[in-house]
Amino acid sequence: MDRSKHVDGYGLEASLIQIINSHNSSSLNLRQSTEKAKKDAIRSATRVSELLVDSVNKEVQEAFVMQKRIEMEIRALAASILQFGKQTDQWLAASHSINTAIKEIGDFENWMKTMEFDCKSINAAICNIHQE
Secondary structure (H helix, E strand, C coil): CHHHHHHHHHHHHHHHHHHHHHHHHHHHHHHHHHHHHHHHHHHHHHHHHHHHHHHHHHHHHHHHHHHHHHHHHHHHHHHHHHHHHHHHHHHHHHHHHHHHHHHHHHHHHHHHHHHHHHHHHHHHHHHHHHHC
């Protein structure tokens, strides 16, 4: 009977050891699969963040390029405005000169009419003096 208890105890101990080993093995497998899932999740999250950063960087780069183009256009427009301002000043000076010349022509015409009238008056006076 002693031996039957010993065999039963040995069998119970072996069963417990087998259960513990099975538990340890399944815990190890679970830990390994959890660790693998964690690494996969980290890899996926890293990839997603890289894609998001690349996407944002691309949009920022496009905005930067557009800003540079706009700045170049602004400089070109400012140069054109300056050139048109100078040209407008030249046109104003030319039109002022033309107006002055036209006024002088008008003044000259009036002077000529006055001189013609004076010459006719002098001629008439001389004719009157000569006839007397």
